Amino acid sequence: MPTKPDTDAATVAMDKRAEDPVEPETLVEIENLEVHFGLRGGLLSRMTGRGAGAVKAVDGVNLTLRKGxxxxxxxxxxxxxTTLGRTLLGLNSPTSGAIRYRGEDIAQYGERQLRPLRRKLQMVFQDPHASLNPAMDIRTAVGHPLIIHNLVQDEADYEAKVVDALERVGLTPPERYLTKYPSDLSGGQKQRAVLARAIIAEPELLVADEPISMLDMSVRAKILQLMLDLKRDLDLTYVYVTHDLASAKFFCDNIAIMYLGRIVEYGPTEEVFADPKHPYTKALLAAIPEPDPNKAVPRDLPRGEIPDAARPPLGCSFHPRCPVALAGCGWEARDLRALLERRWLEMPVEEYAKEKALFADLTALGEPEVTRLSIAPGRGHTQEEVLEYLRNLREEGSAAQPREPFWSGVVAMQAEGGHVVLEFEQSRDPRLRLLPETGVQVACHLYDGTGDE
Ligand SMILES: Nc1ncnc2c1ncn2[C@@H]1O[C@H](COP(=O)(O)OP(=O)(O)OP(=O)(O)O)[C@@H](O)[C@H]1O
Structure with missing residues (x-):
């Protein structure tokens, strides 16, 4: 355990850093990382995600993490x-890609090769109650990594290191906590004990997965502040996994906004909050609850739910929910089905039944990646009736405020051989691009010059 920096030495070190224009060193570099979980097949294909049908939990992520x-x-x-955070620490095996930790690609390391690194890479989980063994006293629980990594000489050394860790996390006086059990501690105190255990083996990188979300409101900010103090004192680097933007704003230097396994926006926290670029980031920010109840307005994320990661939407995964999606964002048959379902949900039953009867079979509309759709009219109906119905919908949608973006993706709609055929604009996958003069990267056709706006 490094000794706590004395104030003068720490000030000198900080002043030196302020003068030093050199970029902090790269600690971790992630390249084209994919983590897929198989849905079918044997255990091996489920674990590796190489079998038929897979959830692309992480789908081509590139990131650089600098020290501090x-x-x-x-x-x-x-x-x-969570999958990305766990994979960074070797707790999930990547399907492909590289994770370079201090230049060494650890992506395909087995348990034996990872063992010496485990000490340097620690995880803090969401639930402090579940993270601590109820049968272990705090002395044993917090000091456990010292034993696993063989870092103590004798009992006195062990005790001194545990006491030091408890002091650092504010469980003071430490002697009072050594013999306590998790059930004797409050939620905040338990998370402090978990942090003490995480830092005791002198790690370099901590992945903290929603470390405050299960804690009482009153202690959340204190735990985050403690983590910042520990980072400063122990030269740590953090990856903070959260769905809570308000805490990320306070806590993070940079943020990566993820949607369905991909990073859609990445950049300095200040920039991203001041001027969010991706429509998904904008929606997330607009959905942050307003602390002042007088100013609170109901804020919802855009229509629809997060799609099934095993059958992600074509093109930009966010396009079915995106209020400003463009023609090339990945429209497909499933989007017509979603549009009809949204419409029918709001209708009296008789009208819904009348409209539904125009279609012989709606299941074809549920298939992914269908960009040329042939719709058979229902019994007693003609192709002309179906075509007219869809044309009316298009007119309504295009005139609506805000306009229904689905129709921008329909490039042809005509009657053909007893069916109505719909063709969609070819989809393009947006890639992360750096926006000049902002330091922000965004994966969205609105910003890559291929949009039609
Ligand atoms: N071990 C696993 N086996 C199969 N699928 C998994 C596994 N772990 C995660 N997934 C799937 O991978 C996708 C991403 O999950 P992950 O937990 O990483 O997301 P998350 O953003 O952290 O969500 P949450 O906040 O709910 O934990 C989800 O569709 C999830 O169901």
Whole structure:
């Protein structure tokens, strides 16, 4: 355990850093990282995600983490942030890609090769209650990594290191906590004990997965402040996994906004909050609850739910929910089905039944990646009736305020051989691009010169 920096030495060190124009060193570099979980097949294919049908939990992520940085991985549930954080530490095996830790690619390391690194790479989980063994006293729990990594000479050394760790996390006087059990501690105190255990083996990188979300409101800010103090004193680097943008704003230097396994926006926290670029980031920010109840307005994320990661939308995964999606954002048959379902949900039953009867079979509309759709009219209906119905919908949607973006993706709609055929604009996958003079990278056709606006 490094000794606590005395104030003068720490001030000198900080002044030196302020003068030093050199970029902090790169600690971790992630390149084209993919983590897929297989849905079918044997255990091996499920674990590796190489079998048929896979959830692309992480789908081609590139990131650089510099020493001393706090990087936030932010997104709704299922966006892949936990999987990315765990994979960084070797707790999930990547399907492909590189994770270079101090230049050494550890992506395909087995347990034996990872063992010496485990000490340097630690994880703090969401639930402090579940993270601590109820049968272990704090002395044993916090000191456990010292034993695993063989870092103590004798009992006195062990005790001194545990006491020091408890002091650092504010469990003072430490002697009072050594013999306590997790059940004797409050939620905040338990998370402090978890942090003491995480730092005791002198790690370099901590991945903290929603470390405050299960704690009482009153202690959340204190735990984050403690983590910042520990970072400063122990020269740590953090990856902070959260769905809570307000805490990310306070805590992170940079944030990566994730959606369905991909980073859609990445940049300095200040920049991203001041001027969010991606429509998803804008929606997330608009959904942050207003602390002042007088100013509070109902804020919702855009229509629809997060899609099934095993059958992600074509093109930009966010396009079905995006209020400003363009023609080339990945429109497909499933989007017509979603549009009809949204419409029918708001209708009286008889009208809904009348409209639904125009279609012989709606299941074809549920298939992914169908960009040329042939719709059979329902019994007793003609192709002309179906075509007219869809044309009316298009007119309504295009005149609506805000306009229904789906129709911009329909490039042809005509009757053909007893069916109505719909063709969609070819989809393009948006890639992260650096926006000049902002330091922000965004993956969105609105910014890559291919949009039609
Ligand atoms: N071990 C696993 N086996 C199969 N699928 C998994 C596994 N772990 C995660 N997934 C899937 O991968 C996707 C990403 O999950 P992940 O937990 O990383 O997202 P998240 O953004 O952290 O969400 P949450 O906040 O709910 O934890 C989800 O669709 C999830 O169901």
């Amino acid at each position: 940085e706090v990087l936030g991985l932010v997104g709704e549930s299922g966006s892949g942030k």
